[in-house]
Each structure stands twice: as structure tokens, then as C-alpha cells.
Amino acid sequence: MKITQAERDAVYKTIFNRRDVRSEFKSDTIPDDVLMRILTAAHHAPSVGFMQPWDFVIVKSDETKQRLKQGFLKANAEAELLFEGERKDQYRALKLEGILEAPIGICITCDRTRTGPVVLGRTANLDMDLYSSVCAVQNLWLAARAENIGVGWVSIIHDEVLHQTLGIPEHIVPVAYLCLGYVSTFYEKPELEKKGWLRRRPLETLIHEEQWQAK
Known part of the structure; x- marks a missing residue:
């Protein structure tokens, strides 16, 4: 099937306008058919050996979200201690999750035993299954953006909190906890870039021809 120019442009527009959302979530419910479209896109991510190692734990309960929020607050306090001076003040001022504000949370996991040993x-690189689950994260994120739904990745939380709170079996690896919801606005630039945490690196400084070149 050939991709038309309009379809191509829509894909690039979605990629360039994807954002990590934390503080702009609205309380509007995501319709079930929209959520299923997003999950179907995630389920069609590439996976090594077509093993499809992912599962999706959907979180809507306020009680569950409160427990996850407590897990974030603990991990965030630990993270704050790693920064010093002005950088610590800047870190403290950032809002780094939207667990309670987002109507839906989704934990994407990786079953490293799926389809056998x-x-x-995956024979040369045993982590390829984890990378496959990350591809599902990206598919979900882009599909959500195409639906005008914001997504925020809560990376500042310990795996054991996700295991205990969501009842995830010990052998399953939590890959990402994502907050989803309609938003009041999408930033024109990534929030961390807009707020001066870091800048986007020029692409030309990251491209190497044939062999790695010192820049």
C-alpha cells in the first residue's frame, strides 16, 4: 500500500508535535473506542521474533493512582538529592508527572519468557524484547497524539511500586507507566526545552559516516 503525500505529512506532523504532558490534563473521559484504537496501534509495534512481549495494565481508580503518586513522591525526593545548587532549585520547580490529573494510566510491561527461552x-542481544516493548510505548504515544490525547511518561518511580500496586507478576518487567488524557494545550516545544532544562542537539552533530567520529 502506497502512502500518499498527505498521509506522510500527517505522520511527520504527529511526530514533531508529540509532547510529554504533565500539567495540562483535563478530566474529560477517553471513549472506549478511542482507547482501543490507541492500544491497537501499540499492539502493532515491531517486536523481535514477533514475540509481542507487551501487556497493558489500565489504571482508572483514584485509589490506585494515589498509591502510585506516593511512589513517585518518594522516588522524586531521592532524585532531588542528586542535584545541587541552582540545578536543584530548577528541578524542584518542575512538575514531572500527572498521575492524579490524567483520567487513565497505562503500564506497559515486558514478558521476557513469552514464546520460550x-x-x-534475541540470541545475540537478550535485551531486544525490552526494546520491542519500548516500540509499543512509542506507537501508543504517536497514536494518542493523533487522537489529540496527551501522554506523560512517569519514569521517576521504582519498579517494585508498580509490581506491588498493580499486581504485576515478579517475572514481568514494567517498562513504562504512562498518563493519558485530553489536554488544555500542547506546548509548541518540549516542556523541558521551553523551561531551559536542556536544548535539542543539532542533528548534524549526531551523525557519523561509516565510523564513529569525535565531535
Whole structure:
């Protein structure tokens, strides 16, 4: 199937306008058919050996969100201690999650035992299944943006909190906890860039021809 120019442009527009949302969530409910479209897109991510190692834990309960929020607050307090001076003040001023504000949370996991101990394509690099689950995260994120739904990745939380709170079996690896919801606005630039935490690196400084070149 050939992609038309309009379809191509829509894909690039979605990629360039994807944002990590934390503080702009609205309380509007995400319709079930929209959520299923987003999950279907995630389920169609590439995976090594076609093992499809992901599962999706959907979180809507306020009680569950409160427990996850407490887990974030603990991990965030630990993280704050790693910064010093002005950087610590800047870190403290950032809002880094929207667990309670987002109507839906989704934990994407990786079952490293799925399809057995030997997986086509994972024989040289055992982490390829984890990378596959990250591809599901990206598919979900882009599909959500195409639906005008914001997504925020809560990375500042310990795996054991996700295991205990969501009842995830010990052998399953939590890959990402994502907050989803309609938003009041999408930033024109990534929030951390807009607020001066870091800038986007020029692409030309990251491209190497044939061999790694010192820049």
C-alpha cells in the first residue's frame, strides 16, 4: 500500500508535535473506542521474533493512582538529592508527572519468557524484547497524539511500586507507566526545552559516516 503525500505529512506532523504532558490534563473521559484504537496501534509495534512481549495494565481508580503518586513522591525526593545548587532549585520547580490529573494510566510491561527461552532475533542481544516493548510505548504515544490525547511518561518511580500496586507478576518487567488524557494545550516545544532544562542537539552533530567520529 502506497502512502500518499498527505498521509506522510500527517505522520511527520504527529511526530514533531508529540509532547510529554504533565500539567495540562483535563478530566474529560477517553471513549472506549478511542482507547482501543490507541492500544491497537501499540499492539502493532515491531517486536523481535514477533514475540509481542507487551501487556497493558489500565489504571482508572483514584485509589490506585494515589498509591502510585506516593511512589513517585518518594522516588522524586531521592532524585532531588542528586542535584545541587541552582540545578536543584530548577528541578524542584518542575512538575514531572500527572498521575492524579490524567483520567487513565497505562503500564506497559515486558514478558521476557513469552514464546520460550530461545527467541528468533534475541540470541545475540537478550535485551531486544525490552526494546520491542519500548516500540509499543512509542506507537501508543504517536497514536494518542493523533487522537489529540496527551501522554506523560512517569519514569521517576521504582519498579517494585508498580509490581506491588498493580499486581504485576515478579517475572514481568514494567517498562513504562504512562498518563493519558485530553489536554488544555500542547506546548509548541518540549516542556523541558521551553523551561531551559536542556536544548535539542543539532542533528548534524549526531551523525557519523561509516565510523564513529569525535565531535
